[in-house]
Amino acid sequence: MKFRRRKPKKMEKLNVIPILDAVFIFIFFLLMSAQFLKVYEIGSDAPAVTTIDDKKDKRPPLNLILDITDEKIVVKTGLDEIVYKSIPAVGKEFDHKTLKTALVELKKNNIDESSIIFRPKSKVPYKKIVKIMDTVRNLEMGKVAGRNKKGKVVETTTLFDQIIFETII
């Protein structure tokens, strides 16, 4: 028997031109919308006057205040502004770790509260204020658990994310 060897078929090339066209268009679109500086925002509201309904909640409000100077952060609570903790700066930086620990403790006992009042001195740099804002807003790891006003156990990763600057109006 005689075998006839098949003539080797010529490999067909894949037509990549349409893909190339699509990639090109996509690149132009992305180049137009690219933002090389990644910007985000931190929200804050001007203080507003509201009426507190006494019938709904008999517990005194937390009224958490941070007095910020170049040397220390003083954490105050309550309507009488009782000093909860005074956190001195370590070198040129604030002690964010101690501040966070103090805020976590406060959050555990006041899980429904989310407001914090900032009272910085005039010369405190904006950079430091932003860093404090980061510390007071969220937990980086883990959760805080506490009982809410209805007595239910609530877990959260947020500390005090409603930042109000007291001295603006």
Place this chain on the structure above:
Amino acid sequence: MRSKKFNKFGRNKDKEPMEIDITSLLDILVILLVFLLKSYSASELKLELAEALTLPESRSEALGTDTIVVQVNKNRKIFVDNKEIGSAYGGGTKINELYDVLKKMKEEKEKDIKETQARGIASNMDKEMLKKKQTLLTQVNIVLDQSLPYDVLRKVMHTSAMAGFPQFKFVVQGRDQ
């Protein structure tokens, strides 16, 4: 004498048309695509930073909103929507130049909303647009140099609140950069 293999243009008839190998080009494009996809931002806010302005770093991940942008650079020059309007020097709690500009912008925004309402809301898109305009009516983006003291920030916030923008959005830089 010219060989028969060649036509009058001097091209070889037997040869197949030359193909350019675009594989390497495709590789480059794919790399570029990945890089651009990584730097793509879904944020509405397209910020053009003023000169001599360094943003503070933050861990915030909230995307910016497209509303009025007030920038104050290291030299305390104030820019509203990239237009220089004055400086934040001097005493007092209010910056008059900034107040005038913001007040005017607020009036324009209110007028625009009234006109949209007067035209009538035809579709859901109009409804959403109007809702968004109303939400942004009281918001202002504050872009401050990181070295400036709180005194400047207080003045900017006070002036903005007085002009009808009591909701402040501090624009910061992502920490991963």
